[in-house]
């Protein structure tokens with residue numbers, strides 16, 4: 035199975051602080067990873083490297099078999115889907131939902147004077163339908179609920195049919211019902227044989243959708259555990275990462291965690 039992401043001894047230092055410390059991690063194309071760890075562990079920083087949005091201070095990052103620093107980012111970026119709250123803030127509130135998704139094909143946010151291909155329009159409509167957003171395609175992004183906005187961000191991130199999909203806390207701030215609805219859709223997507231490799235950062239065990247296969251647990255910039263969920267996502271690993279005795283339980287493929 036081809037690796038879509040390979041970090042070797044990746045270290046990031048900012049203002050004298052080591053944010054990532056010799057991280058080694060490989061993601062293969064048939065894997066769906068969840069990344070967890072305490073606040074400040076370096077999860078978003080790692081995701082930004084995987085998204086080719088920043089370079090490590092040292093070490094190498096291979097993304098889709100291309101080495102970061104030696105590859106044309108304009109060619110690489112459409113092959114990587116990325117959705118995060120920070121990215122969502124760059125979406126103009128008065129942009130039509132269809133355009134929010136469509137502009138991903140051109141790696142821009144905010145529609146100006148691009149000429150869109152009819153094929154791209156049809157693909158955007160299909161992606162909106164897949165994420166149950168077709169009835170909102172003419173609405174302005176800023177008028178949508180939080181849950182709808184999160185789904186639009188994901189639809190936008192899969193518009194280019196990426197080989198690597200990166201999601202930074204897609205279920206954050208959603209109410210229980212909206213979260214479960216989103217997790218069902220993400221779970222369905224993750225279990226599809228056509229889905230790309232997925233890496234999802236989350237703070238909560240409850241937010242891991244069905245179909246996710248692997249976990250990377252970070253603490254203070256270091257890897258505490260990485261591997262199949264059964265090995266890397268355990269009470270012992272979480273206890274070590276959070277410095278607090280945590281009990282993890284699993285029922286029918288869904289997890290919950292609490293301090294003992």
Ligand SMILES: Nc1ncnc2c1ncn2[C@@H]1O[C@H](COP(=O)(O)OP(=O)(O)OP(=O)(O)O)[C@@H](O)[C@H]1O
Pocket residue numbers: 048049051053071072073074075076077078079080
């Ligand atoms: N440009 C920067 N300059 C200095 N410090 C930074 C910079 N970017 C991030 N950091 C610090 O690096 C650490 C890791 O940040 P990061 O956002 O990657 O963590 P995280 O695990 O995603 O955190 P959270 O769970 O709170 O979102 C934090 O302590 C943060 O303050």
